[in-house]
Amino acid sequence: MGLRFSEICIDATDIRMLSAWWSQVLGWPAENTDDGDVTLRAPGGVGPDWLFLAVPEGKAVKNRIxxxxxxxxxxxxxxxxxxxxxxxxxxxxxxxxxxxxxxxxxxxxxxxxxxx
The missing domain is CATH 3.10.180.10 (2,3-Dihydroxybiphenyl 1,2-Dioxygenase, domain 1)
Incomplete structure (x- = not known):
């Protein structure tokens, strides 16, 4: 049994804005998913993709990661x-x-x- 690190999930109140911002910072392309989320694809498959998920609440405390x-x-x-x-x-x-x-x-x- 093995695991492959495939995605980092990032909660956001505005997934379009935040994924576009990170896309600009990283230079990674953004894609809409079939579920209405947004994915940033790691270039050449090197590293995990970033998946932006909509949540209703804003960030409240320091990140744990x-x-x-x-x-x-x-x-x-x-x-x-x-x-x-x-x-x-x-x-x-x-x-x-x-x-x-x-x-x-x-x-x-x-x-x-x-x-x-």
Missing amino acids: HFDFTPDDQDAEVERVIGLGARRVDIGQGEQSWVVLADPEGNEFCILAADG
Whole structure:
């Protein structure tokens, strides 16, 4: 018996807006599903797809799981994503090498220091 990591499910009050935002951030294509959800397809099948599911309630507390992204240029990527609508958030991380941001629905994610 084995498991394949195929999808990350993301609850959102506005799945069209949030999936379009992440599609722009990641450069991944968005597709409507037969169930009315939206999927972002990982390019070349590398990594899980992101499935956006509609929920009536907004985010209420800090994420229990979040995404970390490693850019080529941390400062440039932070500014690019903020320009798209992310915002800096303080979740008690203190002074660190990573930057904590939130997407338009408040989901936290980190942009790590660049490799090398």
